[in-house]
Amino acid sequence: MTTRGVTPAGVLAFSENPDVALELLAAGRPLADAAATGLTALVVGADAEARAAEAIARGADEALLVSLPEPGRLDAETYLEAVHAAVRAQQPAILLVGSTRTGVEVAARLAQRLRVGCVTDALTLAIAGDGSLEATRRAYGGRFVARVALRSVPAIATVPANRFEPPARDESRRGPVRRIPVEAPPARVRTQALEERPRSGTDLRKAQVIVSFGRGVKRPEDVPMIEALCRELGGALAGSRPITDERGWLPFDRKIGISGHTVRPSLYVACGISGQIEHVVGMRGARTVIAINSNPDAPIHAEADYSIVGDLYQVVPALSTALREARTRQAAGTLGGQE
């Protein structure tokens, strides 16, 4: 196939996370097509050549490789210099960055340096009639969607993980790979340690049923009560950000939310979760949602198909019992009686 000519204005995509980097190509391709410009993947760090080839096979028109003066130094500071250098070299109209914690920091800092606008966690992206970038994003606990226009150039948007499917590989695609030099200034923030966080190894994205809990569970001794409900439903156990990050009662890979997993199970049970945007973003894709929360005003109820306003310490064990009874009745071939 032929590769379209790359014009100075174009779409530049960067994520330090290799999976998100490919998803950005799906977000960027329609924008580049709409503006009749090219899509460029910026690759920084380890395996850069292989990742550049992968990006081109999956829809990038070209790849920029950054050679770092200190190849081992992979922090926000380094990525910021790399992306800034790529923006100077490429002069893109649109810069897409993966919404990781590092990515959002890089995008926001670069936007301030360039005195331009930045939209974080964009749900949709489109080029408006006047050529500006229009985006939607969630606001106010996820109950509202804000529509914003970015009128500065480049327009910077961060795109959450799992929002777009990576484009299929097309081995016949060809495109140039350019190498740009970066002079990273001396580190102002020095890394003392970079440790893997303990993980459960469970892939929540594959779970059909998820039972999730939040701050409403008061003590670690109470977690088995949630686990019991989870077993009744044959589900996977998960938690909101306070549970994994603040209290450490579950490993980080059981976290649902902006900073954790985005899941699409057929059934999602939220126990003692208030429903902040951080969490809601991760569970919106569930087919059926049950919310158990004592606060009738908690935003989670608006995200639920079935709500129980009540004390989870009574409701959760009762639900385990009700499920067990229903199963017993079903096994006995009787219809559920009237209470």
Next chain:
Amino acid sequence: MSSDNGARRGLAIAVCVKFTVDLDQLRADPATGEPDLAHARYLVNEFDRNALEEALRLKERHGGRIVGVSLLEQEPPRDLLLRALAAGLDALYLVMHPAASSGDGFTTASILAAALEEIAAVHELRRFDLVLCGDAASDTYDSQVGPRLAEALGIVPITYATRLDVSGDTVVARRLLEDRVHVVEAGLPVLVTVGSETNHPRLPHLMHILEAGQKPVTHLALTDGRDLEQSAPALQLLGMTAPPTTRKRIVVRGDDAGVVTRRLVRHLQAAGEVTL
């Protein structure tokens, strides 16, 4: 305190405080479908409470002074200001600006940076040793202002810090990334963003609340904000809507947990939503 600020008299700490809508109480305006902000209740942003608590802890260990800065469109209720002051601030500066709720991170960070430079001058400081911000505001969840403000101030940000230790002119922070813990070291001054993982904000004693009434609240008129007035915002909010929900929103009621949960199970079975 960094050598920039002369003799060691403890840490000069600034905390950025946003007053955010109480999401539990927020309703959509039935006429427009937009959030009804006029009737909303406001709170000190959750993660900013963590920033205030962390500032107080650092002051308890190292001595010094904590000032708060808040960018607003209009005067907030007095009790809200008292709540921020009771959480440990020695003084609070309010910057009134029509662009405060524009949602444009560039404007917000630029105004806050100008304000912090003026406040530092008022306190005869060259700059603050530490600027603390929440990881995000609960209403917009933009997560931009902290890192942007660091750039605007020309200092380095340490984002998503869960632990912060200052020793001399050096800060060591534990940062929480998606799958890793990043331990970093930097020289003061720095900007640090914190979240609910960082600490548990204490409840102020009655005495702190009474004292808060005596603490200075100053309206700051920016002298070098002119270029901001003239420049169009880089990000423009076009509108906000409550998307139609596809959720059934059935509230299952009953006299006790047993009744309610049996009803729920029958709902689920009837809808074919659970296989027993």
